[in-house]
């Protein structure tokens with residue numbers, strides 16, 4: 001759906017300096033997925049997003065959207081191509097001079113949709129985003145969450161193929177953020193719209209994205225399936241971000257291990273990692289009964305990603321070497337990753 | 345007859361007031377104000393929009409921008425009285441007369457347009473930049489952007505701007521009396537000053553005040569009604 005080939009974008013600042021906002025980016029976004037871009041302020045995320053709807057053109061490299069290279073389009077063709085791409089923003093950017101329904105109708109006015117038709121469509125969309133009854137309110141009379149819903153309805157009005165979200169939930173409280181994220185997933189599923197969202201919150205990525213790219217200083221430093229990034233973050237920055245969500249898959253567990261090795265000076269600590277298939281099976285209990293050994297659960301946590309549930313568990317046992325080997329093998333056979341983290 | 349009328353009598357000698365003259369002078373003042381305001385409204389929005397567009401970040405400070413800005417500042421600096429006298433030959437050429445309410449119009453419009461254009465420019469600058477980005481992302485044409493974003497989103501500033509402008513214009517029409525433009529100011533000058541008729545001056549002043557208050561009141565109500573921010 002969207003392909004970046006070696007895309008760079010530079011700006012000349014007011015004092016004549018050259019800034020590379022986007023630097024040699026290659027990426028592919030599949031039709032129908034939710035793709036997240038995460039990075040700190042100034043990483044170049046918004047610029048990357050603006051390259052997708054042609055508000056910026058690349059300094060070098062090429063951006064292909066729905067099979068069209070944006071830089072090669074005439075002004076007319078570009079305007080038409082933009083009809084396929086909509087955008088929502090952190091600060092909503094609604095027209096205060098228009099009511100809710102008039103805001104939603106705006107994109108339809110631009111393409112000359114007849115009045116009755118556009119009214120019908122706007123009503124449907126307002127219903128879809130859960131604002132029925134508020135059609136004639138002005139944005140100043142709405143809460144942040146409601147404003148963002150208007151933004152979403154407006155963005156959907158011209159039946160786009162792609163929805164770009166620039167920090168769409170950053171100005172909202174956690175509860176409202178949840179609601180908006182659910183709405184986005186809903187839209188992605190029901191309307192089959194490809195969503196590209198940028199954020200500085202890993203929680204958002206965790207909850208709704210299929211793929212994620214981590215950006216720093218204009219470059220993509222890490223990219224892949226969200227589950228993989230959460231399981232095996234490569235870059236320090238990514239690791240920090242993953243940790244910030246409280247899904248302490250790696251580094252921070254080391255502290256836990258240290259802690260528990262004191263509590264359990266004897267025996268073995270084993271870390272188990274469950275995936276979607278195994279996370280809700282009673283494997284530990286089953287094996288405990290099968291081999292008739294007591295297994296104490298030291299630590300357990302399940303994290304819900306969009307595509308996967310990830311379970312982490314630390315167990316403690318005191319058994320013979322041979323039985324330990326057997327037990328580990330049984331875990332692996334059951335599809336659970338088992339790792340000895342502390343032994344005697 | 346009392347040869348030495350008291351101050352009170354000087355101001356309340358309504359027998360010497362020619363109400364017909366007052367009425368027609370009021371009409372002339374209203375005509376000049378309304379016509380000039382209307383013209384300034386359209387001209388000022390156009391000039392204000394051009395001022396704004398040519399100095400936007402995406403444009404370089406072009407020659408057009410500097411030229412426009414220079415002209416605007418120039419006309420804002422010329423005192424109205426000088427301007428009206430300065431324009432006499434032009435007015436004669438345009439209207440074939442240099443007296444009567446119409447003759448005041450070129451000077452009124454020329455002096456008020458820069459004043460109002462600057463206010464329009466400020467209003468446009470105050471529009472949320474994000475909203476303009478939305479407009480671009482939607483693929484709006486320049487005219488759509490003007491009619492759907494620039495104009496409605498800066499309307500409160502435009503309305504309060506044109507209100508102040510109209511009030512200033514009422515004051516200018518009084519000064520236009522010097523070239524015999526008619527109106528209440530002219531009447532106060534001819535009757536009140538030259539013929540020593542303070543009552544006429546008082547009445548004329550009162551009517552001018554009423555006009556000014558009416559304009560202010562209408563403007564305030566309009567702004568309150570349209571400003572949904």
Ligand SMILES: Nc1ncnc2c1ncn2[C@@H]1O[C@H](COP(=O)(O)OP(=O)(O)OP(=O)(O)O)[C@@H](O)[C@H]1O
Nearest residue numbers: 011012013019021040041042043044045046047048
């Ligand atoms: N039009 C522009 N002119 C000059 N510099 C720009 C322009 N747009 C962006 N930049 C610069 O490019 C860099 C990346 O900006 P960008 O807005 O893409 O970052 P971001 O990741 O979206 O940050 P944030 O999280 O703060 O929104 C910044 O250093 C910014 O100052």
Ligand SMILES: [Mg+2]
Nearest residue numbers: 045046047166
């Ligand atoms: Mg940004």
